[in-house]
Amino acid sequence: MKDTVIEVLKGHFGDDKEINESSHMMDDLGGDEFDILDVIVQVESKLGISIPEEETFEVRTVSELLEVVGRHVQSD
């Protein structure tokens, strides 16, 4: 699951970006709110899961994304 998320992030923000769990998708990767939303949609599609929107409103870092996605990968 983590590999898929990192793969989506690299595909979206670029291979040249150093992406780790503490990376902030806006401050470190240069994205905006639409980028974060786009990444979440791509992750959902790749993993075949559906995350309620309310859970993603505050997602800004990779670790927060992994946490939210992790909850649904386990439960779905």
Place this chain on the structure above:
Amino acid sequence: MFSQIKLVFFFIMLMGAGGGLWYVQHLKSENEILTLNNAKLEGAVAEQQALIEQQLRDIETQQSINKQLTENNVKLTADLELANEKFNKVNASGERRDIGNLAVSKPKSIEKIERKREQQRARCFEIAQGSPLTEEELNATKKSQINAECTNIANPNYIPY
């Protein structure tokens, strides 16, 4: 006979003295009027000079405001171009952002983002009209802290990623 001539001379001298006295009095009166008029004119000149100085200060203020508005206009135009780019952003894989598709998949999130952007746009108008920047706006150095709608005027200390 001689005393009559003396009397005539006396009256002539008296009339001359009287005429001279009247003339001096008249000159004094004229002089007072002229002095008063002069004082009024000097007062009017001082008022005019004060008015001219005030007008010059007003012109300087207007020029300063005009310069500020022109600078803001340039910055806002740059921000507008950036805003337009946001809707056509291409990611690292070469895929163009599809806001419409995102809005279908995540309507609440898009609404939340747009509500925030709307508030930021309103703040942009306030700043453009002269509202001073807040500490938070001045201290914003990270992308997550900035006003994304008019960064150039709202967050002078932010260096774009």
